Amino acid sequence: MGGVNREETSARRRRGLGATPAADRAPWHPRRLRDLLRLAVADRQAIDADGLLPPENELMDEFSASRTAIRDALALLVDEGQIERRRGQGTSRVASYIVFDIAVPGPQDIDEYRRLTSGVVPRLLHRSWTPAPAPLARRLTGVATGEPCLAIEYVLNARNEPIAVITNYLRASEGEMVAEVPFVADFYTFLLDAGVDIADQATTLQARLADNEVAPLLDVEVGSPVLAFEQAIRNGRGEVVDVALGVFRDDVRMTASNFVYRPPG
Amino acid sequence: MGGVNREETSARRRRGLGATPAADRAPWHPRRLRDLLRLAVADRQAIDADGLLPPENELMDEFSASRTAIRDALALLVDEGQIERRRGQGTSRVASYIVFDIAVPGPQDIDEYRRLTSGVVPRLLHRSWTPAPAPLARRLTGVATGEPCLAIEYVLNARNEPIAVITNYLRASEGEMVAEVPFVADFYTFLLDAGVDIADQATTLQARLADNEVAPLLDVEVGSPVLAFEQAIRNGRGEVVDVALGVFRDDVRMTASNFVYRPPG
Secondary structure (H helix, E strand, O other): OHHHHHHHHHHHHHHOOOOOOOOOOOOOOHHHHHHHHHHHHHHOOOOOOOOEOOOHHHHHHHHOOOHHHHHHHHHHHHHOOOEEEEOOOEEEEOOOOEEEEOOOOOHHHHHHHHHHOOOEEEEEEEEEEEEOOHHHHHHOOOOOOOOEEEEEEEEEEEOOEEEEEEEEEEEHHHHHHOOOOOOOOOHHHHHHHOOOOOOEEEEEEEEEEOOOOOHHHHOOOOOOEEEEEEEEEEOOOOOEEEEEEEEEEOOEEEEOOOOOOEOOO | OHHHHHHHHHHHHHHOOOOOOOOEOOOOOHHHHHHHHHHHHHHOOOOOOOOEOOOHHHHHHHHOOOHHHHHHHHHHHHHOOOEEEEOOOEEEEOOOOEEEEOOOOOHHHHHHHHHHOOOEEEEEEEEEEEEOOHHHHHHOOOOOOOOEEEEEEEEEEEOOEEEEEEEEEEEHHHHHHOOOOOOOOOHHHHHHHOOOOOOEEEEEEEEEEOOOOOHHHHOOOOOOEEEEEEEEEEOOOOOEEEEEEEEEEOOEEEEOOOOOOEOOO
16 A cells, blocks of 8 residues: 555655565555554544544544555444444544453552552352362362352442452451451452452453353343453462452453553543 | 252361351352353363263262252353263363463573474464554554554464464564564564563453454354453563554463463363
8 A cells, every 4th residue: 555655665764774674565454454443442542532533534644544444444443333433423432441450459559559449349249158169179279179168259340330240269268357348349459458468369361252141240232252260369378369250341451460440541 | 059058067067167157058050150160171170081071960069069050050151162961971071272371481481481382383464564553653662653663463373273363563673683583483482583672561451252354364253252452562671662462262261470371281
């Protein structure tokens, strides 16, 4: 595509990149262009105060792409439910995200963490002492198959919408510590309020479809994509004190690099 | 449910947990039981040499659950495509996983990392110098909008199956380093072979559905769940030298706690 090559040539000339290896001069593929437009939508920096994306001409300029390429990429984002396009009204962003971090807050981060998670409210579904089946016993340090652990299943709400369904399984020693503690914010806060030592965590993630067990709890259609996770929460001695299993809705962007829960934006 | 309470009582008696707070004595909910059976299937430790799960009686015993509860939970896993049940032949596991770790290998881990990723083969889709649009310029350290970056899009194959479609965008300085280097294993190996300094990374993950752009590349149906990610790879000075955007298939279990790629199991 002309736009790409022109831009590239002038940029290379500006930076004196004559040694840059010769490369494919193919035009933007709608798939890659869509990925970058999706980033722009997620960043919100490409969006004006009315929630509108820039007009096609500006996008063509910013992305060095033809009108056709921009339109094809925007069409993919419409199909995905990220944006809406209305003739004469421009392109508006319809998807919004909640950024959720799964890292355990360090001691120096706790005040900030509590402030940032103050908008998170759990809705308890179930709480019971349960004999640990083998898959839990393998994960919880020092727990043998059949020994009791405390199961706590809840829906996590943010900005009054359900964003996750999670079950935590606590070892008996930690389960007993939380007995009298109100569970009113996120689970880490709950454990910290109970005086449970939590130092770090490890998580495994996988894509899955919401089935008729979780879809109503998350207020989504059956067949919506969800982010399924398995988590081990460890204390300062490296013992796994809690195993969490759950699913997050597809409007949650999960990170593990910062401790913070950032309010919807 | 009887089973749960009996097991729990005897386990508590064994451990002298008389002080364990009184808790809900509700029977296993199929949703939670399914989650734990799914773990057992993923672990493979619950599966015999023929790939079969234990018979219902054994599962009832291990999970302290009624036959009805076990059957309901297994039915959910059948719907999910995790297992198959055939009358007279038992329950077999049909899903298998690839464990993929996104952490950057440290210097002391590189030999082990190379050995473990030797089964990963990329199939190049596209490679070109591209003027960075604003969302990339915001992420790549020291890159202004319109300056060139090297786009490398590929399908990642493991055990001869596509598991991911990924585009990496490298800064010009690092892009030039990889010019003459063959891209034949995973992307970290490619960067390391080129002498690029990579120290750590940060990733954001989100559930999404495969559309008709990525489904054929991943050999899945349109509407299958995928794990979408955005990644920043940093050098030892904390500069973002590479941004990766991509999707992983739903049989990939992604971790960030270890550096290893573990072969399918």
